[in-house]
Amino acid sequence: MNKRLLALLSVLVIASMALAACGTPAATEAPATDATEAPATDATEAPASVESMGVLKIVSSLPMTGSSLTQTQTIVNAMQLRLEQVDYKVCGGSYDIEYEAWDDASAALGQWDPAVETENANKAAADPSIIAYLGTFNSGAAKLSIPILNQAGPLAMISPANTNPGLTKADKDLPGVTDSYYPTGVRSYARVVAADDIQGKVAANFVKSLGATTVYILDDQQLYGKGVADVFEATAAEIGLTVVGHEGIDPKAADYKALMTKISTSNNGAAPDAIYVGMVVDSNAAQLLKDKVAILGDNETVKFVGPDGIQTQAFIDGAGADAAAGAYASVAGVPFAELPATGQQFVADYEAKYGPLTEPYSVYGYETMSVAIRAIEDVCAAGGDPTDRAAINSAVFAIQNFDGALGNWSFDANGDTSLTDMTFYVVKDGAYEAVGTFK
Amino acid sequence: MENAKKKFNWRRLGISAIVLYIVFLIGPIAGLDIPAIVETVKANPIQLVQYLIIGISNGAIIAIIALGYTMVYGIIELINFAHGDVYMIGVFTSLTVLSLTGTLESKDPTKIVLGLVLALIVSIVVCAVLNASIERLAYKRLRNAPRLAPLISAIGMSFIIENIGLIWAAQAWLVPSFGTTGGASQKVFPDMLGILFTSLGWNVNLLATSGLPLRFTIKDLLVIILAVALMVGLYLFVQRTRLGKAMRATAQNRDAAKMLGIDIDWVITATFLIGGGLAGAAGLMAGLYNGTAWWFMGFRAGLQSFTAAVLGGIGNITGAMLGGFLIGLLASFSDGYLNARWTNAWVFATLVLILLFRPSGLLGENTGQKA
Numbered sequence: 016m017n018k019r020l021l022a023l024l025s026v027l028v029i030a031s032m033a034l035a036a037c038g039t040p041a042a043t044e045a046p047a048t049d050a051t052e053a054p055a056t057d058a059t060e061a062p063a064s065v066e067s068m069g070v071l072k073i074v075s076s077l078p079m080t081g082s083s084l085t086q087t088q089t090i091v092n093a094m095q096l097r098l099e100q101v102d103y104k105v106c107g108g109s110y111d112i113e114y115e116a117w118d119d120a121s122a123a124l125g126q127w128d129p130a131v132e133t134e135n136a137n138k139a140a141a142d143p144s145i146i147a148y149l150g151t152f153n154s155g156a157a158k159l160s161i162p163i164l165n166q167a168g169p170l171a172m173i174s175p176a177n178t179n180p181g182l183t184k185a186d187k188d189l190p191g192v193t194d195s196y197y198p199t200g201v202r203s204y205a206r207v208v209a210a211d212d213i214q215g216k217v218a219a220n221f222v223k224s225l226g227a228t229t230v231y232i233l234d235d236q237q238l239y240g241k242g243v244a245d246v247f248e249a250t251a252a253e254i255g256l257t258v259v260g261h262e263g264i265d266p267k268a269a270d271y272k273a274l275m276t277k278i279s280t281s282n283n284g285a286a287p288d289a290i291y292v293g294m295v296v297d298s299n300a301a302q303l304l305k306d307k308v309a310i311l312g313d314n315e316t317v318k319f320v321g322p323d324g325i326q327t328q329a330f331i332d333g334a335g336a337d338a339a340a341g342a343y344a345s346v347a348g349v350p351f352a353e354l355p356a357t358g359q360q361f362v363a364d365y366e367a368k369y370g371p372l373t374e375p376y377s378v379y380g381y382e383t384m385s386v387a388i389r390a391i392e393d394v395c396a397a398g399g400d401p402t403d404r405a406a407i408n409s410a411v412f413a414i415q416n417f418d419g420a421l422g423n424w425s426f427d428a429n430g431d432t433s434l435t436d437m438t439f440y441v442v443k444d445g446a447y448e449a450v451g452t453f454k
Numbered sequence: 455m456e457n458a459k460k461k462f463n464w465r466r467l468g469i470s471a472i473v474l475y476i477v478f479l480i481g482p483i484a485g486l487d488i489p490a491i492v493e494t495v496k497a498n499p500i501q502l503v504q505y506l507i508i509g510i511s512n513g514a515i516i517a518i519i520a521l522g523y524t525m526v527y528g529i530i531e532l533i534n535f536a537h538g539d540v541y542m543i544g545v546f547t548s549l550t551v552l553s554l555t556g557t558l559e560s561k562d563p564t565k566i567v568l569g570l571v572l573a574l575i576v577s578i579v580v581c582a583v584l585n586a587s588i589e590r591l592a593y594k595r596l597r598n599a600p601r602l603a604p605l606i607s608a609i610g611m612s613f614i615i616e617n618i619g620l621i622w623a624a625q626a627w628l629v630p631s632f633g634t635t636g637g638a639s640q641k642v643f644p645d646m647l648g649i650l651f652t653s654l655g656w657n658v659n660l661l662a663t664s665g666l667p668l669r670f671t672i673k674d675l676l677v678i679i680l681a682v683a684l685m686v687g688l689y690l691f692v693q694r695t696r697l698g699k700a701m702r703a704t705a706q707n708r709d710a711a712k713m714l715g716i717d718i719d720w721v722i723t724a725t726f727l728i729g730g731g732l733a734g735a736a737g738l739m740a741g742l743y744n745g746t747a748w749w750f751m752g753f754r755a756g757l758q759s760f761t762a763a764v765l766g767g768i769g770n771i772t773g774a775m776l777g778g779f780l781i782g783l784l785a786s787f788s789d790g791y792l793n794a795r796w797t798n799a800w801v802f803a804t805l806v807l808i809l810l811f812r813p814s815g816l817l818g819e820n821t822g823q824k825a
Binding site: 080081082083084085088122123125236262263264267268269270271272273276277280284296299301302305306310327328329330332333335338 | 504638743745754785790
């Protein structure tokens with residue numbers, strides 16, 4: 016009997032694993048590299064030419080179970096595209112690059128999971144062949160892995176998407192917090208996207224420019240969502256936009272009808288002119304918009320504005336083209352049509368291989384991989400050892416006047432980009448359309 | 455005896471201290487500002503009615519799912535963690551039926567009504583069969599195993615079904631509105647009742663003519679009517695029919711029931727069939743009411759329904775209904791008058807308090823109704 020029980024349980028476990036594998040994106044299963052086993056390469060290395068010196072491993076850690084997959088899949092595709100362009104080789108062919116797309120989300124949470132992200136960071140720290148950690152997508156996840164990777168070499172961490180300002184800059188309300196992320200005192204985290212101290216400020220000005228005088232702020236209580244909402248609130252006070260209320264929501268609730276009913280009379284018995292949401296699409300943003308439209312009316316009557324976390328087709332699919340029509344979202348950078356030549360080329364290459372591209376973060380994924388490759392090349396060019404994590408990290412921070420897909424930019428000492436453009440998009444006929452770029 | 459009395463008083467004191475701590479120390483942090491709430495209610499009493507409507511409609515859906523938990527627990531004392539996910543499959547089944555029958559694009563009232571009825575039937579059948587298959591596959595062999603084994607098996611089934619939902623939501627050939635963004639994101643469940651009412655030229659808001667600033671839509675009405683009808687039907691079934699009697703007998707003592715010639719396996723299968731069918735009906739209702747299909751939606755719904763079942767007294771059918779409505783109302787009032795951030799805290803704090811004062815749940819003593 017016990018054996019049969021055991022057999023049944025193992026069948027179930029195997030079945031659930033198999034199904035889980037089906038559910039996760041194809042890219043995680045296909046690192047798209049011939050060097051599948053590092054030991055094998057070591058074995059063939061001895062008799063081979065002096066030039067072949069081994070494998071450098073780059074990993075990305077992004078949420079690939081949950082609504083954010085729509086965005087993260089394009090980031091992973093873009094990273095692979097960048098590697099294919101160099102044929103997975105760097106330093107004149109002396110090193111092969113191996114890339115793995117790790118998932119930092121879990122099915123149990125349906126979005127990024129603190130336990131999985133911490134495990135990913137520890138796993139990367141422990142594998143000496145890994146020389147760059149690309150990620151994370153969510154600022155809350157970055158906060159956990161930065162200190163771990165900082166003490167592992169430091170292992171350079173480059174994010175395509177984290178926008179919480181506190182990750183790199185000292186917060187005037189919480190001084191010293193940023194320093195605790197970097198126990199070794201050396202900065203090891205850089206990002207190619209502009210932070211929310213810019214995004215929140217530009218968003219408040221944008222909402223005012225739409226003719227709104229009162230706004231209700233909602234956030235998902237995460238580091239990113241609450242962070243951008245707080246910057247929005249602070250800026251609103253400065254520019255004379257009345258904040259009627261600021262509340263955190265339960266990101267897993269079945270509906271928000273009661274909350275929207277409260278908001279409908281929050282502005283002295285009337286509805287506010289606009290609602291600003293600081294959240295990612297995983298935090299039930301589509302449901303929030305649906306209930307907002309049902310109770311408060313369409314997005315013309317009460318404006319609905321959000322940050323880059325909801326600038327994804329998944330948000331429109333979830334809310335429906337009718338409910339989503341007229342909703343605004345901002346993303347750092349310029350629209351695809353205004354990217355420099357390298358960026359245009361990337362979009363063309365991407366579409367040739369994977370089909371139509373609308374997700375703005377894809378180009379940030381491409382840029383992140385470009386930065387990693389550039390850092391490795393720089394170390395090689397200076398005669399250094401590209402397997403030395405600290406050397407790679409310094410090379411990342413040394414990048415100046417980088418001519419990438421996003422334009423010509425530099426990292427500052429904090430690891431922040433010099434690009435500060437912010438583009439607003441509006442939902443029209445079931446897709447996001449650029450309305451203008453602001454600074 | 456005196457000793458026992460003294461002990462009892464200590465316990466009461468401890469519990470009272472916990473209650474006072476929650477209400478007066480944690481309460482204000484969580485938005486429990488009683489004078490301000492009284493002011494808000496005074497300023498806009500109509501809104502209170504609106505929160506009641508929202509709470510009861512949401513509670514109705516929770517209550518129906520809770521029935522499935524409570525019936526299964528009553529019979530085999532297992533918390534069927536996959537139950538919330540069966541409900542999620544109900545949402546996807548009904549959406550797929552509506553899509554394949556062309557109801558989603560239709561503006562013809564007769565076609566919409568027929569499509570909805572068909573979706574309800576198919577969803578009930580699919581979920582009933584799914585739930586009974588889960589029992590056969592994952593629980594039946596573990597019936598005499600330690601209690602932890604079927605519980606773990608239930609969690610495993612829950613993950614499997616969630617992954618089925620994840621794959622299902624990526625099948626745009628079944629439902630075109632799933633789009634190309636993959637199965638992980640939320641999908642739209644079109645508001646068929648709103649379309650139906652508009653096509654008939656009626657106002658979706660049933661209270662529009664009253665002139666009051668209230669929304670009581672056809673969706674609210676239908677959800678409540680369907681929920682009450684299903685609950686009354688289930689209650690009568692368990693109380694009046696032969697199979698219902700057999701279920702109650704099995705719940706009281708499985709071995710004795712077996713000795714009296716009751717086919718235990720069939721009774722348990724029937725319980726899972728009914729529970730699954732209810733989840734299927736709840737799936738269509740929730741889809742129409744909230745407008746969302748999402749592979750993850752079963753998790754939270756399951757958690758809330760489980761809480762409702764425990765709150766009402768697990769194993770008790772009337773208790774599950776009561777618990778469902780109470781949780782719906784509590785969540786609605788907390789969103790409305792307290793702070794949305796703390797809604798879950800209030801829901802679960804109430805559960806803790808009820809369990810402290812009445813560990814068997816609100817209606818838990820009345821074991822005669824256990825099904």
